[in-house]
Amino acid sequence: MNLAEIRALVSTIVNFNDGQTDQDFTEADLNTAINQSYNEEVVEMSEYGILENFHSTYEFIWTADD
DSSP: OOOOHHHHHHHHTTTTTTTOOSOOOOOHHHHHHHHHHHHHHHHHHHSSSSSSOOOOOOOOOOTTOO
16 A cells, blocks of 8 residues: 555545545645554564564676676
8 A cells, every 4th residue: 555545544534524624634644644653563563573574685786897
């Protein structure tokens, strides 16, 4: 899922309608809350999860003149 899909899901949960003038949340508020929650989950998983899942490798071939 990307941020737009998550924001659409969260918008339905908190009854967000950007067409109304008296909203409790703005789109920026939703983005901030989603990103903060995501960061907290990443920190928790890096502390208690399998660390190998957070590592990635990239194969790079050096050219002769580098």
